Structure formats: structure tokens, C-alpha cells
Amino acid sequence: MTRTLVLASHNSHKLEELRRILGPLIPGIELVGYDGPEPVESGLSFEENALLKARAAAAHTGLPAIADDSGIAVDVLGGSPGIFSARWGGPERSDRANVDLLLWQLTDIADDHRGAGFVCAAALVVPPERDERGQELCELGVWQGSVLREPVGAHGFGYDPVFRPEGEQRSAAELTAAEKDRLSHRTRAFSALAPAIRDLV
Structure with a gap:
């Protein structure tokens, strides 16, 4: 039986x-896009x-809905950009502006620091009309x-070209989609959420 889930x-x-990540974890899931208003x-x-x-x-x-909020947290910046990652570079909200500002801020910071x-925070909300309990979970x-x-x-998008994963000599933007899917923050969060999706959707 196909189960439909909307990505917010x-x-x-x-x-x-997320279709690549969730497909193997939740057989029969149909993940559809969202064109409604964003909060x-x-x-x-x-x-x-x-x-x-x-x-x-x-x-x-x-419909049951999943969403994520994600970003990059830099130690020497006290965890910033954090939740402001998508708009770090200003109102144009472009990947290039975000990356340029971050690199400028870290100009004098040694590689060791x-x-x-x-x-990534992955959330699942099941509306009351699907489950009277109105389930909400986050991983x-x-x-x-x-x-x-x-x-x-x-490859990739956002801060991928300037992020080198632990244990790697390549940036996240040099990894193949399959390699990134095995390692990424989004995979880790949604893998933790997958059992609840299977049970509730």
C-alpha cells in the first residue's frame, strides 16, 4: 500500500x-512536494x-507532513550561522552570498580552529484528521x-562546497549523491525519524 507524505x-x-534517503527506509512511501504558504x-x-x-x-x-530545518554551526562563531544559515549573507538569500560572508568572517582563523x-532537525506532524492524537515528533x-x-x-548546494566532512579529504560538494546520502546530517536525522514515520503514516 502506498502511503503519501508531504515535504514541507x-x-x-x-x-x-529526501526521496533517495527515505525510499529504502520506508518501502511504499510517496513523498510529494508542497506548494502552500510557508510559515x-x-x-x-x-x-x-x-x-x-x-x-x-x-x-x-x-496529510502527514515532514520538514527539516538545517544549517551549518561553526564552533568559533559560537554555533552561528545556525538557524540563520539560509539568510546569513543578506536579504537576497543566495548560496554564494552566504558562503562569501562566512569565509570572510573566518579569514584569520587557523585551520585547526x-x-x-x-x-538537521527532522520533524513529523500527523494531523488530527489522520490520527486523533495529532502526533508530533522531531529528531x-x-x-x-x-x-x-x-x-x-x-555537487550539492548551500555550504557544501566549503564543508569538509570529518575523515574526508574532499568537500561535501565533491561527494557523489550516494556518498552524501550515506553520511549527511539529513540522512542521520531522517533515519532516526523513519521508524516513527513507518508506524504513524
Whole structure:
């Protein structure tokens, strides 16, 4: 039996990535995109923002919804950009502007002190019309690494070209999709959430 789940995001890259991640974990799942209104991300944590997005999509569609909120947390910046990763470089919200500002801020930081982690909070909201309990769950995944001095690689998106995963000599943007899917913060978070999706959806 096919089970339909809506991803609370307008990002086509994310939809494609999560179809690859969840497909093997949850046989028979159909992950569909979302074209409804996006809520203001007013939460103060990745978890709060992921739940805000999943609640909005579940309320708008009447379907069980998943969402994630993710970003890069740089140790020497006290965990910033963090929840502001997508708009770190200003109102244009472009990957290039975000990366350029981050690299400028770390210009004088030695390689040994450029530690960072990609963080992902994965949320599931099952609306009351599907389950009278109105279930809400959230899991966190972290992918440790460091920030490079310049972008490298043509794959991925966001901060991938300047993030070198722990134990790797390549940036996240040099990994194949299959390699990234095995390691990423998003995979870790949604793998932890998968049993609940199987049980509740």
C-alpha cells in the first residue's frame, strides 16, 4: 500500500534528496512536494523551526507532513550561522552570498580552529484528521567537519562546497549523491525519524 507524505518545502533539491534517503527506509512511501504558504520561521532552534514548517504543511494539506530545518554551526562563531544559515549573507538569500560572508568572517582563523557541523532537525506532524492524537515528533542529526578556505566541488548546494566532512579529504560538494546520502546530517536525522514515520503514516 502506498502511503503519501508531504515535504514541507519548496526546495526541489531537498525533495529529490529526501526521496533517495527515505525510499529504502520506508518501502511504499510517496513523498510529494508542497506548494502552500510557508510559515515565518520564528523558532529559536532547528527543532522549533522544523515543527513550525511541518505543522503548516499538515494543516494546509491534511496529510502527514515532514520538514527539516538545517544549517551549518561553526564552533568559533559560537554555533552561528545556525538557524540563520539560509539568510546569513543578506536579504537576497543566495548560496554564494552566504558562503562569501562566512569565509570572510573566518579569514584569520587557523585551520585547526575551523571546526563546524551540519545540523538537521527532522520533524513529523500527523494531523488530527489522520490520527486523533495529532502526533508530533522531531529528531536531530549532526555531520561533523570543518570549513575550508575556498569553495571546492560542483555537487550539492548551500555550504557544501566549503564543508569538509570529518575523515574526508574532499568537500561535501565533491561527494557523489550516494556518498552524501550515506553520511549527511539529513540522512542521520531522517533515519532516526523513519521508524516513527513507518508506524504513524
